[in-house]
Amino acid sequence: MMPDLEMTTAQQPEQKQQLQPKFDIRVQHADFSLQDVYQQLAATPYCGAVVTFVGLVRDHPELQLQALELEHYPGMTEKALLQIATEAAQRFDLKAVTVIHRIGVLAPQQQIVLVGVASAHRGSAFAGAEFIMDYLKTKAPLWKKQHDANGTAWVEAKASDQAQQQKWQ
Amino acid sequence: MMPDLEMTTAQQPEQKQQLQPKFDIRVQHADFSLQDVYQQLAATPYCGAVVTFVGLVRDHPELQLQALELEHYPGMTEKALLQIATEAAQRFDLKAVTVIHRIGVLAPQQQIVLVGVASAHRGSAFAGAEFIMDYLKTKAPLWKKQHDANGTAWVEAKASDQAQQQKWQ
Amino acid sequence: MIKILFFGALRERLQCASLQMPLNTPCAVSELLNQLRQQSALFAGALADNNLLCALNQQLCGTEVLVQSGDEVAFFPPVTGG
Amino acid sequence: MIKILFFGALRERLQCASLQMPLNTPCAVSELLNQLRQQSALFAGALADNNLLCALNQQLCGTEVLVQSGDEVAFFPPVTGG
Numbered sequence: 001m002m003p004d005l006e007m008t009t010a011q012q013p014e015q016k017q018q019l020q021p022k023f024d025i026r027v028q029h030a031d032f033s034l035q036d037v038y039q040q041l042a043a044t045p046y047c048g049a050v051v052t053f054v055g056l057v058r059d060h061p062e063l064q065l066q067a068l069e070l071e072h073y074p075g076m077t078e079k080a081l082l083q084i085a086t087e088a089a090q091r092f093d094l095k096a097v098t099v100i101h102r103i104g105v106l107a108p109q110q111q112i113v114l115v116g117v118a119s120a121h122r123g124s125a126f127a128g129a130e131f132i133m134d135y136l137k138t139k140a141p142l143w144k145k146q147h148d149a150n151g152t153a154w155v156e157a158k159a160s161d162q163a164q165q166q167k168w169q
Numbered sequence: 170m171m172p173d174l175e176m177t178t179a180q181q182p183e184q185k186q187q188l189q190p191k192f193d194i195r196v197q198h199a200d201f202s203l204q205d206v207y208q209q210l211a212a213t214p215y216c217g218a219v220v221t222f223v224g225l226v227r228d229h230p231e232l233q234l235q236a237l238e239l240e241h242y243p244g245m246t247e248k249a250l251l252q253i254a255t256e257a258a259q260r261f262d263l264k265a266v267t268v269i270h271r272i273g274v275l276a277p278q279q280q281i282v283l284v285g286v287a288s289a290h291r292g293s294a295f296a297g298a299e300f301i302m303d304y305l306k307t308k309a310p311l312w313k314k315q316h317d318a319n320g321t322a323w324v325e326a327k328a329s330d331q332a333q334q335q336k337w338q
Numbered sequence: 339m340i341k342i343l344f345f346g347a348l349r350e351r352l353q354c355a356s357l358q359m360p361l362n363t364p365c366a367v368s369e370l371l372n373q374l375r376q377q378s379a380l381f382a383g384a385l386a387d388n389n390l391l392c393a394l395n396q397q398l399c400g401t402e403v404l405v406q407s408g409d410e411v412a413f414f415p416p417v418t419g420g
Numbered sequence: 421m422i423k424i425l426f427f428g429a430l431r432e433r434l435q436c437a438s439l440q441m442p443l444n445t446p447c448a449v450s451e452l453l454n455q456l457r458q459q460s461a462l463f464a465g466a467l468a469d470n471n472l473l474c475a476l477n478q479q480l481c482g483t484e485v486l487v488q489s490g491d492e493v494a495f496f497p498p499v500t501g502g
Contacts, residue, residue, distance in 0.1 A: 142419025311501025
C-alpha cells in the first residue's frame, strides 16, 4: 500500500483503520445473496479486483441426489474460518474477505458456501479466494452427509483436497 | 462427464446439446449485473462451482483518477474473447462461461470487466476464470486511456501481464 | 473436569455427541484417547481410526498436546465441508 | 484494395483510424509495414515501434503472414484491457 501523501496527522487513526482488511465470517442455516456480498466487497477503497466463489450442491446424471446434510462444530467453525481468512489476507494483501458457509439440509442446486475477496490486483484476488477454499476444505470442522437413491452416507474426505491444500505450504 | 444411463435414443440430441459449454460474450457501454450473470451460471446442470471475477476502475490514494477511457477494435474484440473463452472451456472442462467487457468512459469504482465460469469442481473453475483474465489482458484488442490530476495518458502494457499469460503455455 | 465432543460419523457411531470426564492432572490427548478406548468395545473400535482429527479448545491440535481441567477436547473424522 | 486500421496510442499519433490501399499481389505484413513507413516521417516514426501488434482479418498474426486483396489489416500497441 502506497503512503497517502495528503494524509494529515489528525486523520491518521481513521486512515489506518481503513487499511486493515475487513472480515465478514458467517455460519448459518439461511441462504445468502452473492449480490449483497459483492456490493460490500466492491465498495472497498482502492480495490481493482473482486473474486467470488460459490459452491453449489451438485447432482450427477446417474446419482439421484436428494439432499446434503451439513453438520458443524459450533464456535470452532467460525474461528477456523476467520483464521483461514486472516492468513489469506496477510499472505495475499486482501482488503476484504467474506466467507459464508451454510449448515443443515440442502437440496440439489442450492448454495452451500461463498468466498469473496477484494484486492488491488487480480492475481492476489484469485490466489486468496482459492487459498481460502482449499484450507476450508481441509481445516474447517464441517461434515457432509449425502441422501440419495442408494440411501444415506457420510461423504468421505478426498485425498485430492489434502494435496491441494498442501500446495500452498 | 459420466454417461447418463437413463438416456434414451430419442433424448440423445437434446442431452448432447446440454453438455456443450454455454458462452455469453459481450462488449458494451452499459453497466452489467453480477447477480444476473451468476444466476445464469448457477443454473448450469451438474455444476458445483461458480467463480466470478469483476475488475473495477481502481483509484490510488495519491493519484486523483478522474476517468478511464476504453477503446477497442469492434468485431475483433468479441472474436478474441470468444476464442479465449472456448480455449478455457476445453482446457478446464468449463460448462458455462460469461465474459462482459465495457468500453467508453468509466469513473473510479465503476465495473470494467466480468468473467464468470461454471464447472463441476472448484479447481477448474478458479483456473478457468484466471486463464481467461490473463489471456484477455494480453490478447483482447482493448486499450485504456487514463484521465487524472496529471492530465491524460495511454496506459502502458505491463510486462507482468505478459509473464502471467505465458505461465499457462 | 473436561468436556469431550464428537462430530460427524464418529458421533453417530458412538451415539454420543459429548461427555464430561474428571481430570486430576494434565495429560496428553493421546493419553485421553487411551482412556476413552477403555470405556467400551464400541469406543475402542471407533477411536482406533488413525485418520481422526482432534481439537483442543476449538483449535486443531496434535495428540501430543496437554489437556488441562476446564478444557474442551473434540474428536472428529477428516472434514468435508465446502 | 485492402483496409488498414490503427488503434489506441498509434491511431492518435498517426491521427488516422483507417486507410485503404491498393494491393496488386499478395505481400507479407512486414512488406506492407515498409510501404506504410515510406508514407511520411510521422508514419516512419510511429511504425518503427517493435512492440506493435498486428491482426489479419481480426486475428492476431505475425508480420510474416501474407495479405491479400480484400483483407483487413490492423496495427496497434500492446493491449491494456481488463
